[in-house]
Amino acid sequence: MTKKVIAAVSRALVLFLALGVWVAGYAPATTAAAKRFSDVGPKQGWALQDITKMSLKGIIVGTPEGQFLPDQGVQQQQALVMVIKTMGYEQEAENYKGKDHSAQYKGVADWAKKYVSFAHQEDLLRVDEGDRFHGEYAASREWIAQLLVRMIDKEAEALAIKHDSRSFTDARDISKWADGYVKLAASDDYGLISGFPNDDGTFSFKPKENVTRAQMTVLISKAERFMSNPVGNELRGQILSVGDEWLIGTKDGNRKLKVTGDTAIFQDYKKVSSSVIKRFQPIYALYTPGKPDVAQFIQILDEDAAEEVITGTITKVVKPLKTVALTTSEGLTSFYLSDGVVYGSKDGTVKSIDDLNEGDTIELTFVGGQVSKAYLITGSAAGSSKGTIYEVDLTNNLITLQHGEQQSAKVYTLNKDATVQYPDRRATGLAGLSGEMEVEIKLKDNEVVEIKVTEIVEQGKIISVSADKKYITITSAGDQAAKVYSLATDAEITLQGTATTSQTIQAGDDVKLRIGSDGQIQTLNIMNRSAGNAVVDDGLIEGKVYAVDSGSGTVILEKETNGQKTYHPYDFGSTYDLSINGKWSTRLADIKKDMRAKVQLFEDKIVYFEVDNRLSGKVVRVDKDRRLLTLAHENGQQVPYYVDNNYDMVIRHQGGADLSDLELQDQVRVKLDENNRITDIAVQREFAYLVTDVYESSKRLNVKNEKGNSYSMTLNTNVELEVPGKSIPKITDFNKGDIVKASYLGDDLKNLAVLPSDKGMVTHVDQDKKQFTLAKNDGTTAVYTFNSGDVIEYGNNEYTQLNSLVVNDRVIVQTWLGGKKRLTKMQQVTEEFYYKDNNFIYAIENVRSYRYDPDLFVRGTDNRGITLDMLSKNDKIRMYRLDGIVYEVHKIQ
The missing domain is CATH 2.40.50.140 (Nucleic acid-binding proteins)
Structure with a gap:
């Protein structure tokens, strides 16, 4: 072997040790046999099951020599990669083309920059945490506890922990910032990371001890069960028969699995042979990609581990068919209750399906995918976990909710330490709860321990309306503190019961607002006009930041009138909303000199402060040689700007973009420095995608374009949604198979619209003219021409010839941008x-x-x-x- 080859292999090995994934030129083995690492022996037997499982999922791999290096310490950047892959975001991180945030952190290797930037974007890392993250530092147990808690999206719960029944003998060694993370991660409810037993029966945590590769594999395997969409091809069920093929009963029906000599089988964390398998044992299995009938990995579960419990509210009971329709957090699902189901309730009155009624909240227990128990919940969780507040009695720690269309009431006991989450980020706790608020509650030991307010009802008087009618400042009845709310673009506005527009809103109006889960006004009812009693100011004050003192909470604005500059100091109130470059913030230190500012005052104090050093406009002239870009702004003014030598341009799906990629009339958003030079350019582009998956819980869509390239998009509150027939679209209104038009400004998704589609029956096909006739479900008829590039989809297959379509086929016809059609046969x-x-x-x-x-x-x-x-x-x-x-x-x- 030459020195050059040895050096190349060495560099590849170093990169593997850093990243924990295969580099180009080394393909990971795909069989269970090839996943047996030469250096994983009896000493690591405790981790063998999880190492095998996670390697088959592609989360971890070995060296080209077949070693795993189980006792090697994990760097923080390596642990970050493993977590991102376990969350199912490997492709998004590898294809990350957004802003490089890695420069804001120390010790980040080149191979980790995309992952660190993606982690920053997903809030797994934060710059304001100082030196807590250093890419090359060894990952300590307390830092891993924080990472795992953020991975399963339970940080708010961790930060709310004030005490915990579990205590460690070395608790004083746990950093203050890590205390809540460690307690939640080590709690019985989550069990993400365990302590070390002492001889006297106590436990130590060893917070500063470094985590090894084997340990990290076990930890992410434990945390994986909290992922709504785990990575890999897996199933759970009950063994119905064994032989050359196993028959597995799952919630989705029976599945056949072939067990080969390469199938890794585990029971009680020990590798076993298939001879120990018995009927009706519950299992967890991974099957071979592309071969859903071949098992790679099987874990035999004990009965307790195999049980899955679903809680929901009965929407419908079909007693003759022994079926209940249950509404859960995942939506509406039907379940068949066989004769073998055991029924129960706290008072012992529920003994069969005849004792269940619509509106009951029940708990269904599954073993091997089949319902084994149906339990009517009383006391601690009777009724829906969602409702409208009727009354809050903090003196007696009681809250009364109304549920369902019949508005049946139920009284719950409030835990005095119950946490409350408001959509507008107010920190008023239980004291801020009031009637008509829509809430979701979580109960534990018969008490309400968590309340999530999904809709706020606020009554008060408008004291100011911004000139663009986007922001409204009100004082609530009995509370003189001013609150600023943004008005949703699709808000329903009425004037004493009659529909109207935002242009009619005036200072002095007595109003009733409904604020949705995104913190924006969804409905506004003007109940009375009393402008004579209003506290009115001049609306939003505009200027440029001259100086800011974050310590004293003072900002000086520079205003220019007729060429004369004046300077005005303003103090921030005790509570205020701060928007910086379109994002909510709490850090005054992020306000920079020369940023354009809009200020809302109440009683001479700042209650709303918006700063931005970005401008929007249309491209009217580009001079690449002189780096001169002329933009037309909304007011019609055309302004030339010099572009900084080190400018950054972002065009979605286009790497290395520069000024030559701009087109006249392109809509852009630019960022200016203190010298009024453009440093960043975000270009607006539109794309068409086919929706392949909808993840309601994470508000995420998986899509692919016409070339088959797959992408993921998150529908946060800044994305404007458009769905035909829906006045207030939600992610639940998007469906697999929809064709959507996405408008991006740089890498920021701004608008997502479902393109219209036609459903109907094919009544005629003319192969010679390449035309077909559709009797649409709306009663009309349309003739379509099937052109080159059009596609017919049926099942998992795609066809490009019209002869795959026949009379009486039912199809959905969708049109991509550019006119290409996609026909989906039902x-x-x-x-x-x-x-x-x-x-x-x-x-x-x-x-x-x-x-x-x-x-x-x-x-x-x-x-x-x-x-x-x-x-x-x-x-x-x-x-x-x-x-x-x-x-x-x-x-x-």
Whole structure:
């Protein structure tokens, strides 16, 4: 081997040791046999199960020589990579093209810069934590506790911990900032990281001890169970039969798995042979990518570990079919309660499905994917966990909620240390709760321990309205402190019950507001006009920051009138809202000289302060050689700007962009330095994507473009959503298969709109003209031409020829940007109609239920439109569905 080859291999090995992933030229093995590392022996037996599992998932890998280096310490940047991969964000981090935040942290290796920048963006790392993170430093147990808590999104819960039943003998050695993280991570509820037993039965935590690769693998394996979308191809279930193929019963039906000589089988953290397998044992399994019937890894679970509990409110009880429709945090789902289900309740009155009623909150226990117990919850969690506050009695620690359409009331006991989260970030705790607020509550030991306010009702008087009608300052009844709220773009506004616009809002109005979960006004009702009694100022004061003293809370603004500059000092009030470059902040130190500012005063104190050193406009001239960029602003003024030599330009999906990539009339947002030179340019572009997955809990969509490239996008509150037929769109209104138009400003998603689609029945196909006719569900008919580049999708296959379409096919026709069409054929299901409710159609055969679309189209035997109510029991129907949703029902007999 030459010196050059040896050097290259050495560099690759160094990069592996740093990053913990394979570099180019080394492909990871894919079989369980190849995942046996030569240096993982009896000494690491305690970690073998998790090392095997996480290596098969691709979270960890070994060296090219087949070693794992289990006892080697983990650097903080290495641990960060492992966590990001476990969260399922490896692709997003590898493809990160946003701002390089890694320069804000110390000791970050080149290979880790994208991951560190992505971690900063996802709030796993924070600059204001000083030297807590240093990429090359060894990861201590207390720092890992913090990282794991942020990984499972439980930081607010950790920071709220004031005491804990678990205590460590070396608690004094735990850094103050890490105390809450350690307590939550080590708690019985989460069990992310354990202590070390002492001879006297106590436990030590050893907060400063470094974490090894083997230990880190076990820790992320434990934390993984809290991920809503775990990485890898996995399933849970109960063994129904064994042999050459195992039959596994899961919640989604029976699955077959082949167990080969390469399948790694574990029980009680020890590797075992398949001979120990027995029927009805619960298991966790990983199957081979692309081969869902071949098992790579199997963990035999004990009964307790196998149990899964789901809590929800009964929306519908179909007693003849032994089925309940349950509303949980994941939505509405139907469950079949077999004759073997054990029923129970605190008072012993629930003994069968006949004792369950709509509105009851029940707990279903699953073993091997099958319901084994149904328990009616009383006392601690009876009724919904969501409701409207009717009354708060802090003297007796009681809160009364109204639930459901019938507004049935229930009284709960309040824990005096209960935490309260408000959408507008107010810190008033329990004292800030009031009637008509919409809340979600969490109970423990019969007491309310957490309250999340999802909608605030506020009554008060408007004291100021910004000139652009975007910000409203009010004083609430009985509270003279001013509050500033932003008005949602789609807010519903009424004047004494009559719909109106934001232009009618005036200072002095008595109003009733509803503030949604994003902190913005969703509805505003002007109840009375009494401008004579109003406390009115001149609205937002505009100027430029001349100086700021964050210690004393004072800012000096420079204002220019007729060429004359004047300087005005202002003091911040005890509470205020601060917006810096479009993002909420709490740090006055982030306000910089020469930033443009807008100020809202109340009683001579700042209650709202907005600063920005960015400008928006359209490109009207580009002089690349002289680095001169001329922009047309909203007021029509055209202004030339010099572009700094080290400027940064961001165009979505385009690396290395420069001034030559700009086009006339491009909408851009630029950032200026103190010399009025452009340092950053974000360019607006529009793209079309196909939605492949919707993750409601994390408000994230997975999409792919026409070339098949996949991306992930997060729908935060700054993204304007557009869905046909929806006045206030939410992420739940987006569906797998939608084609969406995304508008990006740089890498910031600004707008996401579902492109219109047509659903209907194919009535004619002309192969010669390459045309087809669609009888649309709205009663109209349309003729489409099938052009080059158009695609027909059916199941997991795609076709580019019109001959894959036939008469009577039900399709959804969607058009991409640029005119290309995507046709999605629906699957047919034939059943006998039995019953329907507001969400499901029930069929006699196998007691099946089918969720239907709110805009369901129903045809009679003559193809004319009818309704579901016109169907009778035992009518034969053909349903057309896509991704589990029925879009059309055709009565055929």
